[in-house]
Amino acid sequence: MTQTHTPTDASLLRLAGLPYFLIAFIARLPFAMMVVGVLTVVVSARGSLSLGGLTSAAVGLGTACFGPLLGAAADRFGQRRVLLALAVGNGAMLLVFTAVVYGGAVDALVLLSAVGIGATAPQVSPLSRSRLVTMIAERMPEERRRRTLSGTMAYESAADETVFVFGPFLVGVLASAIAPWAPLVGAAVLTVVFVGAFALHPSARYLSVTRDEDGRAPSSVAELFRPQLLIVVVGILGVGMFFGTMLTSLTSFMADRGAPEEAGLLYGVMGVGSAILALGVAWLPARFSLRARWLAFSGILLLGTSLLGAVDSPGMMMVALAIMGVGIGPTLVTQYSFAASRSPLGRSATVMTMLGSGIVVGQSLGAAVAGELAEGVGTSAALVLPLIAAAVAFTAGAANAFLSRRAPERA
CATH class of the missing domain: 1.20.1250.20 (MFS general substrate transporter like domains)
Known part of the structure; x- marks a missing residue:
């Protein structure tokens, strides 16, 4: 495939574009809202703090088991396909979980649906790092890569920490102002819209120059x-x-x-x-x-x-x-x-x-x-x-x- 190269003196901001950073930042929010949102819904609907804790752990279990597999799938099939599937699947699982909790289903089904939320969680932060690292390694001059990489990892980590502070706060606002189920519904909407936008961003189509031009597997x-x-x-x-x-x-x-x-x-x-x-x-x-x-x-x-x-x-x-x-x-x-x-x-x-x-x-x-x-x-x-x-x-x-x-x- 023919690659479109950006001049080597371009900054990472020019290579990726400002909209990319805005979209990638908001697309992280649902992930930061999930665990606290699940806990809030279960405690409110079922009145059990113990079940709420187990359910939150189940979300983490799903992410831990399937996260690396989703990363491998993104490496194999490209980020766009994987993220589009996850945007729809995770948005649906958030709504299904809410219905299961309020529908009076047995606890086992609640835990299973929580694992489904974690298993389909879009890995926006790791995939964003992967995109930016690829751009730095293949589209910037060697003398600028080390400092740019350090700055990029610094920004990504700061963005993650900001989101993980603001996410639970947003859950509290929505749950207090509307209803306990509102954070999960809001997370579902954000997932479909912004994870979908992250998937469709032109940077998702960028292929490795090393693999394409040198033919290395x-x-x-x-x-x-x-x-x-x-x-x-x-x-x-x-x-x-x-x-x-x-x-x-x-x-x-x-x-x-x-x-x-x-x-x-x-x-x-x-x-x-x-x-x-x-x-x-x-x-x-x-x-x-x-x-x-x-x-x-x-x-x-x-x-x-x-x-x-x-x-x-x-x-x-x-x-x-x-x-x-x-x-x-x-x-x-x-x-x-x-x-x-x-x-x-x-x-x-x-x-x-x-x-x-x-x-x-x-x-x-x-x-x-x-x-x-x-x-x-x-x-x-x-x-x-x-x-x-x-x-x-x-x-x-x-x-x-x-x-x-x-x-x-x-x-």
């Missing part, structure tokens, strides 16, 4: 299981565990003080700082290597979580969360940068969805364990879990530093 599936790539998945699993354990234990912490609804406000202190620092990664000097960044910023995260044992007031908790925010955003950006540089030929969408699923699995597992521990033992026990999650991320960074000596970083 995609790398084998075995390349996805190299230690240098798997250690990144382990590291991002730790980040997901941190998100799940921190929010859940923080909610328990504030509930002990009679203000559980303020947990989101305190959590926002970390989220805002994390997003700002994530964007700042693009301006770090090149001599501050990726493996050193992972160790440095995950170390800051570990320091922040180590303070949780001494926290006894919302003010002290805010200080600890601010320190964690300095570490978590740049750590996430660095991990995605490693994944981009180590993606096997023709498998970038698969790799990015592996990382996205790692976050979801870690978040779901962390939230479930933290919730049980907080209810059964107490908040102080639950607050140990973010420290363990941060230790997983830091240890993976140390292992990555060792593996990077054997396989040097690639820009």
Whole structure:
């Protein structure tokens, strides 16, 4: 196929176009609304917090099991076909789930339909990263790729964190202003409209120059299981565990003080700082290597979580969360940068969805364990879990530093 090349001095904004970034940002919202929206509907309609928690976990299970497969399908058949099918399928599953919950169906059917929501969830964030990484690698001069890639991963991570703060807020607004089912219906509409627009954007038609012109076939599936790539998945699993354990234990912490609804406000202190620092990664000097960044910023995260044992007031908790925010955003950006540089030929969408699923699995597992521990033992026990999650991320960074000596970083 004949490729249309953009001049090599063009910026990524010109290559992708401003509408692309706007569409991709809004298309992430439904994913951020799903878990909280499902929990809200089930608790409202069935009056069971336990069933609500299981249902939210079922959504995460569906995403974890099918996310990498959807990424592989996008690599094989192209993003456009896969995303169009998912936009329709996921929108339908959100409506089906709402009908099942309010229709009085047995709990097993509720859980099964929740798995269906997760299984059909459009992987907008990983696929957006895959598109942009392809553009950078194949349509920009080599001397500009490293900094542009760093800036792109920083933007994508900041966009994800912004959406995951705003998504639950939007769920609360719609549920309060209209009805508990409104967030899921709204998510269904956003999915069909904006995920569909993301699928139809011209960037979805862009094919790899390497594969087209040189005729090289995609790398084998075995390349996805190299230690240098798997250690990144382990590291991002730790980040997901941190998100799940921190929010859940923080909610328990504030509930002990009679203000559980303020947990989101305190959590926002970390989220805002994390997003700002994530964007700042693009301006770090090149001599501050990726493996050193992972160790440095995950170390800051570990320091922040180590303070949780001494926290006894919302003010002290805010200080600890601010320190964690300095570490978590740049750590996430660095991990995605490693994944981009180590993606096997023709498998970038698969790799990015592996990382996205790692976050979801870690978040779901962390939230479930933290919730049980907080209810059964107490908040102080639950607050140990973010420290363990941060230790997983830091240890993976140390292992990555060792593996990077054997396989040097690639820009």
